[in-house]
Amino acid sequence: MSGHPPFAVTVDLAVFTIRDGVFSVLLVERGVEPFAGSWAxxxxxxxxxxDAETAAWRELVEETGVERFEGHLEQLRTYSAPDRDPRMRVVSVAHVAFAPDLPEPTAGSDAANARWWSVDDVLDGGPDAPALAFDHEQILRDARERIRAKLEYTTLAREFVTEPFTLPELRRVYTAVWGSPPDLGNFRRKVLGTDGFVVPTDAHGVSTAGGRPALLYRRGRASEIQPPMLRTTTRGSD
Incomplete structure (x- = not known):
């Protein structure tokens, strides 16, 4: 309608994986203004x-070379602060994804570079951590919390271990995402007490500490954990 200023809709993607035991996010270095040279x-x-989801997948390929993948993807929320983009009024529909075995990115379109970063380094002031463009720090914080919460009430963590796996291997997924290990006793009760979370095999892993070899498991059919496995700062040993 006449009389209204320019208005646009964008998508932003917080794409997470675990690389070498580190909870990681995919960022691009902007090659064009605004914020040229900044990471986003x-x-x-x-x-x-x-639609927004189609645009999200297209932009992911164009900017990072990462093709559409199997894994968790959902809409995070809408970001609409009037001054969030210096070009014009821009509303962003942010998405969050979490999937294993994602490839090395390659920069394309208006991105000068693309790479995986430690999520905690970016958000908690790690060495050489970049300041993010636009309001992407807030989006990333919200996305990290969404994935952390997902692991409380779903079995999504199982996708990040190779079958067959041990319970210590599965627990390390929670440690990477939550930033601290789940309480050992509570973890074992939730995993073994939730019907279909894991299925025991008849095999054992190799003992690395001279102790009893750990039993190996496969993924079960369960998708939810009820009641949830809540985060805690209590530390236990594997």
Whole structure:
């Protein structure tokens, strides 16, 4: 309608994985203004004939070379502060994804570089951690919390261990995402007490500490943990 200022809709993606035991996020170095040279979440403008999810996948490929993958993807929330983009009024529909075995990215379109970063380094002031463009620090914080919460009430963590796996291997997934290990007793009760969370095999892993070899498991059919396995700062040993 006439009389309204320019207005656009964008998508931003917080794409997470675990690399070498580190909870990691995919960032791009912007090659164009605004914020040229700054790091940001991959994303861009929604085209007229697209829905937000289609635009999210397209921008991911164009900016990082990472093709559509199997894994958890959901809409995070909408970010609409009037001054969040210096170009015009821009509303972003942010998405969050969490999937194993994601590849090394390659920069494309308006990205000068693309790489995986430690989530905690970026958000908690790690060495050489970049300041993020736009309001992407807030989006990333919200996305990290969403994934941390997902691990409390779903069995999503199982996707990040190779079958067959031990319970210590599964527990390390929670440690990477939560930033501290779950209480050992509570962890074992939830995993072994939730029907279909894991299925025991008849095999044992190799003992690395001279103790009793750990039993090996496979993924079960359960998708939810009820009651949830709540985060705690209590530390236990494997």
């Amino acid at each position: 979440l991959p994303g861009g403008f929604v085209e007229v004939a697209e």
